[in-house]
Amino acid sequence: MALAVTSSSSTAISGSSFSRSGASSESKALQICSIRLSDRTHLSQRRYSLKPLNVESHSRNESWVSRASTLIAPEVEEKGGEVEDFEQLAKKLEDASPLEIMDKALERFGDEIAIAFSGAEDVALIEYARLTGKPFRVFSLDTGRLNPETYRLFDAVEKQYGIRIEYMFPDAVEVQALVRNKGLFSFYEDGHQECCRVRKVRPLRRALKGLKAWITGQRKDQSPGTRSEIPIVQVDPVFEGLDGGVGSLVKWNPLANVEGSDVWNFLRTMDVPVNALHAQGYVSIGCEPCTRPVLPGQHEREGRWWWEDAKAKECGLHKGNIKEEDGAADSKPAAVQEIFESNNVVALSRGGVENLMKLENRKEAWLVVLYAPWCPFCQAMEASYIELAEKLAGKGVKVAKFRADGEQKEFAKQELQLGSFPTILLFPKSAPRAIKYPSEHRDVDSLMTFVNLLR
DSSP, X not given: OOOOSSTTOEEEETTEEEEOBOXXXXXXXOOOOSOOOOOOOOTTOOOOOOXXXXXXXXXXXXXXXXXXXXXXXXXXXXTTSOEEOHHHHHHHTTTOOHHHHHHHHHHHHGGGEEEEOOSSTTHHHHHHHHHXXXXXXXXXXXXXXXXXXXXXXXXXXXXXXXXXXXXXXXXHHHHHHHHHHHOTTTHHHHXXXXXXXXXXXXXXXXXXXXXXXXXXXXXXXXXXXXXXXXXXXXXXXXXXXXXXXXXXXXXXXXTTTOOHHHHHHHHHHHTOOOOXXXXXXXXXXXXXXXXXXXXXXXXXXXXXXXXXXXXXXXXXXXXXXXXXXXXXXXXXXXXXXXXXXXXXXXXXXXXXXXXXXXXXXXXXXXXXXXXXXXXXXXXXXXXXXXXXXXXXXXXXXXXXXXXXXXXXXXXXXXXXXXXXXXXXXXXOSSOSSOXXXXXXXXXXXXXXXXXXXXX
């Protein structure tokens, strides 16, 4: 994953090297030679300092304060301690140019924001950042399965802007297990979500744990069925930032209201590097096995995961921006994609949960998540919960899930302490009552600590 200052300036923090890119070759004097520690107060009133992109933040000494997550993201505090309403800010910036939006984002977050660069039209984001004259950071996810042309573009961008991109890679053990168990091309048979979770979503989650905000190249016209309501700026509804918990990360989408044709006109006008695959009919470019050219008249997303239903053409990086069906939360369509799918996660029926509640002396402890598959916070913890289940396999703890929306919601509220989704319960071996996990920190280490201390 990469961060940038002007070409020759880099600062090492906790073993991770950062480079920051300046506005242009003329402004390379604007090198930042040190990192300023931030002393902003977060929602939880904790203090924190800048951490590198590739280091997760796990606070072991904090008291677990019960702050039930809701589907309404909270406001985030500004430097002066005042609460900033990003929903109102998004409305104010609705007619702003991408350059204005980029300038506002970099001014607001400084060293604690980074551009997510995927190697396609995201070059526009880097060019806009350069034009602001402010230092900026860039990061990218290297899945290990990108096209050679994409890697050559990365090199060209680094040379063009005098930056050094730092990449985030998938966990080698996880990739090895996936390939050994299911082969190199299992996604053609059972869908791309599992592979994307290992190669993209988990590395992104690690990266964002070192930031307060990130900048993406999402546009409304990229996928009208799923991205038509992307705001200019928002509190990220899915991923957690540096300080952890709901509302700890802000997401900027400077190109949200820009049409793809205008982005390309901008790229040509500014004469910046672009992926050579675009000249071969590729529009939306991802991993090599999952990307192909589109025909004239086809939408750009038709070239991604072409063997799947059109509604599934998302990799999970922007789940929080996927447009939901109209209607109340509990009336979500039954066809919504299931989550927490793993051989190590037991799917409990209501009868199974009731039997579990009756047992006073269990042979094994049980960890159960009460979830709704349409809930973005449940989706956000999917990867960490599955990883936890893998680590606990065969170690005296059963990991399970219980779908608690719809007709099961009242039962879950009355009998299972459900307040909001997700709710996580531990049924210890000896204690008759379930213990509710009280924290919003749903990373693997925090959940593992909870289990080990109470099982």
